[in-house]
Amino acid sequence: MDTGKRMSRTLAHWNDDRGDGFLAPVGGGPQVFMHVSALAPGSSRPLPNERFTFESVRDTQGKHSATRVRRPNERPHARTDRRRRSSERRGRRSWGPALFGLVAIGGIVGYAQGLIDIAPRTDAIVGAMPAWIPISRPAPARYRCDGRTHCSQMTSCAEARYFLAHCPNVKMDGNGDGDPCEQQWCN
Known part of the structure; x- marks a missing residue:
């Protein structure tokens, strides 16, 4: 089975609880796994024997699954197509910017936590501390x-x-x- 080429199959089985099923060729042959996340956002619930077009990808275990699934008369979803084209241009996504953002947020939270956890304050310290530093103490139960x-x-x-x-x-x-x-x- 070629990957990257659009294929057409019929929905042979669907499990609503798990949100997945299998697409089978009309004349028989290997079935392809399909998850609800492969459908365009806002798509209606798949029905048994309904025809779909899709691209096939291999998972880490070598099994085929359907991606970019749509009904034959359905136009490609603009947002997912745009995302696919931009990721193809960039190649693999870099975790650098996301990781930097998380580290920055963690640093800000840690700094703020350090400001809030200043306790206990004695009268000698209170005069030396800026008035804007909040003091957080749990209320007695x-x-x-x-x-x-x-x-x-x-x-x-x-x-x-x-x-x-x-x-x-x-x-x-x-x-x-x-x-x-x-x-x-x-x-």
Whole structure:
């Protein structure tokens, strides 16, 4: 089977759950694997016995799979064709620019994290530090999930709101409006 040349086959089998199937020649012969990602963006769901044209590529194990799949009367998708032509001109894509971008982002995040994690500040240090440096300290936990689930077990509206937002299986918002214990605590 030649690669790079457009071929025409019929969809013999399709698995919607996995998004893949096999294209088979009309007269029999080897089937070609097709994944939904090989279709043009926005294409409709493939149907059994539907005819497709495609180019064949070999994977690392030497098996053929369909790429740039389209229906016979469908025009090539401009974006994928443009991408293919530009990558053919450039040859293999370089990871250099992407890697540089990731390293730069990591450096910025690391620098920002260093600014935020300055703690504790004493009065002697506070006067020497610029006012724009933010201080991040975790808020002390006033409440904790301890198995209570009903309004009758709460002691305040704030406690009921905490339990509703953070604890599983609570039964404190009967009307589902986000305000817990409206009759007992949060009226």
